[in-house]
Amino acid sequence: MLNKGLHLSKEIFEKDSEKVPTRNGYGEGLVEAGKKDERVVVLSADLKESTRSQMFEKKFPERFIEVGVAEQALATIASGMANYGKVPFISSYATFSPGRNWEQIRTTIALNDVPVKIAGHHAGISVGPDGATHQALEDIALMRVIPNMIVVVPCDSVEAKKATVEAAKNGKPTYLRFAREKTPVITSGSTPFKIGKAEVFWSPSRSSGRLVNPQVAIVACGPLVYEALFAAKQLEEEGTSTVVVNNHTIKPLDEDLILNLARKVGAIVTVEEHQAIGGLGGAVSEFLAKSHPVPIEFIGISDSFGESGEPDELLTKYKMKSKDIVQAVKKVILRKEN
Amino acid sequence: MLLVAGSGHSAGSLGMSDVFTSLYFEIMDHDPGNPSWEERDRLILSCGHIAPVLYATLAHAGYFPISELLTLRKLGTRLQGHPEREKLPGIENTSGPLGSGLAQAAGYAYAARMDEKKFRTYCITSDGEHQEGNHWEAVAFAGKNNLSNLTSFIDRNNIQISGFTESVMPLEPLRAKYEAFNWSVLEIDGHNIEEIIDAASHAKATFENPTVIICHTIPGKGVDFMEGKWEWHGKPPNLGEAIEALKDIRTLQGKIKSEHE
Numbered sequence: 001m002l003n004k005g006l007h008l009s010k011e012i013f014e015k016d017s018e019k020v021p022t023r024n025g026y027g028e029g030l031v032e033a034g035k036k037d038e039r040v041v042v043l044s045a046d047l048k049e050s051t052r053s054q055m056f057e058k059k060f061p062e063r064f065i066e067v068g069v070a071e072q073a074l075a076t077i078a079s080g081m082a083n084y085g086k087v088p089f090i091s092s093y094a095t096f097s098p099g100r101n102w103e104q105i106r107t108t109i110a111l112n113d114v115p116v117k118i119a120g121h122h123a124g125i126s127v128g129p130d131g132a133t134h135q136a137l138e139d140i141a142l143m144r145v146i147p148n149m150i151v152v153v154p155c156d157s158v159e160a161k162k163a164t165v166e167a168a169k170n171g172k173p174t175y176l177r178f179a180r181e182k183t184p185v186i187t188s189g190s191t192p193f194k195i196g197k198a199e200v201f202w203s204p205s206r207s208s209g210r211l212v213n214p215q216v217a218i219v220a221c222g223p224l225v226y227e228a229l230f231a232a233k234q235l236e237e238e239g240t241s242t243v244v245v246n247n248h249t250i251k252p253l254d255e256d257l258i259l260n261l262a263r264k265v266g267a268i269v270t271v272e273e274h275q276a277i278g279g280l281g282g283a284v285s286e287f288l289a290k291s292h293p294v295p296i297e298f299i300g301i302s303d304s305f306g307e308s309g310e311p312d313e314l315l316t317k318y319k320m321k322s323k324d325i326v327q328a329v330k331k332v333i334l335r336k337e338n
Numbered sequence: 339m340l341l342v343a344g345s346g347h348s349a350g351s352l353g354m355s356d357v358f359t360s361l362y363f364e365i366m367d368h369d370p371g372n373p374s375w376e377e378r379d380r381l382i383l384s385c386g387h388i389a390p391v392l393y394a395t396l397a398h399a400g401y402f403p404i405s406e407l408l409t410l411r412k413l414g415t416r417l418q419g420h421p422e423r424e425k426l427p428g429i430e431n432t433s434g435p436l437g438s439g440l441a442q443a444a445g446y447a448y449a450a451r452m453d454e455k456k457f458r459t460y461c462i463t464s465d466g467e468h469q470e471g472n473h474w475e476a477v478a479f480a481g482k483n484n485l486s487n488l489t490s491f492i493d494r495n496n497i498q499i500s501g502f503t504e505s506v507m508p509l510e511p512l513r514a515k516y517e518a519f520n521w522s523v524l525e526i527d528g529h530n531i532e533e534i535i536d537a538a539s540h541a542k543a544t545f546e547n548p549t550v551i552i553c554h555t556i557p558g559k560g561v562d563f564m565e566g567k568w569e570w571h572g573k574p575p576n577l578g579e580a581i582e583a584l585k586d587i588r589t590l591q592g593k594i595k596s597e598h599e
């Protein structure tokens with residue numbers, strides 16, 4: 001059942017539940033961060049509309065900077081501004097930023113240790129018809145491997161707004177990942193959010209008044225948290241108990257929670273719209289390999305590029321839907337029992 | 339320094355000594371006793387491989403003890419092979435990978451102008467790094483935004499690590515390229531202190547757009563066997579070469595008597 005203490009949306013399992021793209025939360029978050037702190041500036045590489053940076057430009061035109069189609073300049077100009085004392089957010093598609101400008105981010109932002117916020121938009125395969133060139137499936141890995149970098153993948157537009165506002169205050173190089181498509185709104189304004197602290201969104205319902213021990217922990221990030229919740233619901237109806245964790249912060253990983261789950265539950269499925277190599281699954285398995293190894297299954301892209309198609313068709317083809325998570329849960333239970 | 343370090347870049351460091359000396363001992367407002375003074379002029383070094391001349395200048399200006407120069411590139415040193423911000427007082431930015439410094443300087447100057455700050459942002463670039471796309475993105479940005487509080491110096495020594503710039507990938511006409519991007523361009527002898535200081539004053543009095551000062555320099559300046567040789571871009575002298583090099587520098591290549599003898 002959904003964790004009652006977290007004020008999650010009550011209608012998420014309804015067919016017509018509210019759907020909003022996470023990038024909208026970014027735009028709203030920029031405006032709020034801009035109101036709170038006049039040091040906040042936003043830079044765009046000719047993608048202000050689709051990254052929703054335009055919302056900030058309308059409110060604070062003097063603090064909006066257009067650099068043209070130049071992602072390396074986007075990162076390095078922001079580095080200079082942050083070095084001076086501004087809090088710059090840089091907005092582009094994730095394949096270009098942090099894809100094309102990775103070295104500039106590494107040297108002039110992370111090693112230089114200045115608080116630039118990198119917003120990677122149109123991440124994941126659900127970008128859809130634009131095809132493989134525009135579907136960032138490697139960005140979490142690219143960012144998480146860099147020292148000093150914080151990596152956050154919000155699960156919905158409400159959380160995206162909170163993550164943006166919090167990133168403006170954390171004083172550190174930070175990567176925020178956003179999706180193009182409308183996705184279900186899972187959380188509410190009252191749901192707690194803190195960078196670095198994962199939340200258990202779903203735990204087994206009581207059976208005859210007794211607590212039920214979960215058999216598998218589903219650790220998810222981004223809009224696929226919704227698919228994970230759907231899988232948990234279906235599994236419970238079939239008699240399999242799980243917990244679902246919204247693991248929005250990939251770095252620093254909430255090691256206490258993950259270790260606790262590994263010890264108590266003993267099997268994990270990670271879920272992300274990213275290569276199964278090097279992202280959330282990589283972070284969880286690297287940590288558990290040295291602390292408390294348990295069987296893990298990975299939902300994500302299996303070492304391939306994407307292709308054109310409708311978002312839902314692609315999520316189905318590349319096995320990232322709730323039914324795929326259900327299969328992975330069943331598989332990991334078998335591995336755990338053997 | 340380079341002899342003890344056993345690796346590093348000799349030619350560019352020597353070639354830019356006169357520009358660095360002019361900047362830290364005349365042109366820039368700064369305070370070695372208070373490196374984080376808010377109103378200080380900033381120097382963003384883009385071509386981080388000429389760190390030896392930056393370190394030597396900062397030490398002589400009083401940012402840290404001169405004796406520390408001999409720790410260059412050693413384990414635990416504040417004088418990293420390429421400069422790192424906050425490791426050492428006076429270092430404004432981390433650099434090394436080429437082509438990214440001018441954009442940082444432009445961002446710095448843009449932010450300072452937003453807050454109506456009076457200080458100036460200086461940038462030092464190599465000529466070879468003008469082959470990087472990131473650099474020209476910054477040239478366009480600074481030109482578009484008329485960043486007159488930004489002055490950039492180019493170490494036009496015509497060499498890079500694998501040969502002469504014009505044979506590796508030609509940069510000329512450099513002046514016309516900058517002018518096309520709405521920059522004011524000055525060309526000077528990069529070893530003439532008066533010309534360097536004059537050009538910086540001229541840039542300070544230019545309110546329309548950013549200024550680039552193309553400093554024609556001699557790589558390895560002051561050491562006979564290094565001057566003009568691209569082979570000295572990325573290597574240090576051995577013991578015999580170092581003795582000869584220091585003798586050249588201290589005697590102005592035999593013109594005067596060294597105080598060190």
